[in-house]
Amino acid sequence: MQPEHLTDLIEKVTSPSDGLAANPRVSEVVGRIVKDLFHTIEDLDVTPEEFWSAMDYLRDVGTNNEFGLLAPGLGFEHLLDLRMDEAEHAAGLDGATPRTIEGPLFVPGAPKSKGDARLDDGSDEGDVVFMSGRILSTDGTPIDGAVVDVWHANTRGLYSIFDSDQTPYNLRRKIETGSDGRYAFRSILPSGYACPPNGPTQQLLDQLGRHGNRPAHIHIMVEAPDHRTLTTQINLDGDEYLNDDFAFATREELVAVTVLHDDPADIEARGLTAPFYTIDFDFNLNTSSEAVDFDRVDRARVEAQMVAVV
Numbered sequence: 001m002q003p004e005h006l007t008d009l010i011e012k013v014t015s016p017s018d019g020l021a022a023n024p025r026v027s028e029v030v031g032r033i034v035k036d037l038f039h040t041i042e043d044l045d046v047t048p049e050e051f052w053s054a055m056d057y058l059r060d061v062g063t064n065n066e067f068g069l070l071a072p073g074l075g076f077e078h079l080l081d082l083r084m085d086e087a088e089h090a091a092g093l094d095g096a097t098p099r100t101i102e103g104p105l106f107v108p109g110a111p112k113s114k115g116d117a118r119l120d121d122g123s124d125e126g127d128v129v130f131m132s133g134r135i136l137s138t139d140g141t142p143i144d145g146a147v148v149d150v151w152h153a154n155t156r157g158l159y160s161i162f163d164s165d166q167t168p169y170n171l172r173r174k175i176e177t178g179s180d181g182r183y184a185f186r187s188i189l190p191s192g193y194a195c196p197p198n199g200p201t202q203q204l205l206d207q208l209g210r211h212g213n214r215p216a217h218i219h220i221m222v223e224a225p226d227h228r229t230l231t232t233q234i235n236l237d238g239d240e241y242l243n244d245d246f247a248f249a250t251r252e253e254l255v256a257v258t259v260l261h262d263d264p265a266d267i268e269a270r271g272l273t274a275p276f277y278t279i280d281f282d283f284n285l286n287t288s289s290e291a292v293d294f295d296r297v298d299r300a301r302v303e304a305q306m307v308a309v310v
């Protein structure tokens with residue numbers, strides 16, 4: 001193809017029609033994406049059949065509501081994290097617990113309690129875990145009034161709200177810290193999970209020769225007065241996919257040690273009848289700053305009632 005034909009067509013795609021105005025930002029970004037895709041088609045000699053197959057694929061991703069899986073699977077969500085890390089570092093904001101991807105399964109509005117909570121409704125026979133720690137500023141000062149939003153999967157790797165077999169907000173709670181910055185909760189150890197095996201995300205991963213598994217993890221979002229919001233996850237040590245997460249979310253500093261307690265006296269003291277686990281994990285937040293123009297990522301999130309009617 002003559003290079004000028006390519007350049008000419010790219011120019012036309014983002015040239016406003018007579019009497020109409022473009023959104024400059026959208027025009028710039030779309031123009032760049034179209035330009036890069038035009039060159040991809042030209043350089044790789046993409047056939048019309050391949051192109052229309054790709055269009056059908058994107059339709060399927062939308063129909064199956066899997067863009068929230070495809071984005072982390074292709075590394076985009078981790079890329080956004082790395083870019084936010086760099087922006088904070090450039091602004092002198094260092095020392096916080098590393099962020100990692102939110103994923104598509106956070107649901108706002110979990111029940112809130114002060115200091116501690118029980119996340120599970122008792123219906124899942126999973127191993128009991130007690131997780132606790134402190135919410136601290138980067139200088140080690142405990143943060144009063146921090147709200148820790150916790151959500152995780154059950155032993156089948158499924159999340160409440162999205163899994164109609166679970167009670168609403170099972171394994172989802174908000175816990176507010178007091179002046180000591182402490183949070184604590186009882187729950188069950190989650191399992192890892194995988195992309196739907198017949199969905200379009202796994203379909204593409206198959207073509208790339210990749211699996212679609214995530215290691216067991218617990219999602220955490222912490223909001224606190226005068227501090228930057230932290231969205232992160234902790235990974236459970238020992239999972240076979242710990243360092244092979246299809247979503248690229250594992251970070252070394254976020255691997256938590258799960259301690260097994262099988263002494264009968266300890267078990268009885270907790271009012272349990274089987275061994276249990278503990279996790280001790282502190283989270284550090286950067287203080288608020290006007291040097292960066294983002295905080296909690298503003299994105300569409302599922303509302304509980306939206307899923308409940310499906």
Ligand SMILES: [Fe+2]
Pocket residue numbers: 103105153217219
């Ligand atoms: Fe998750």
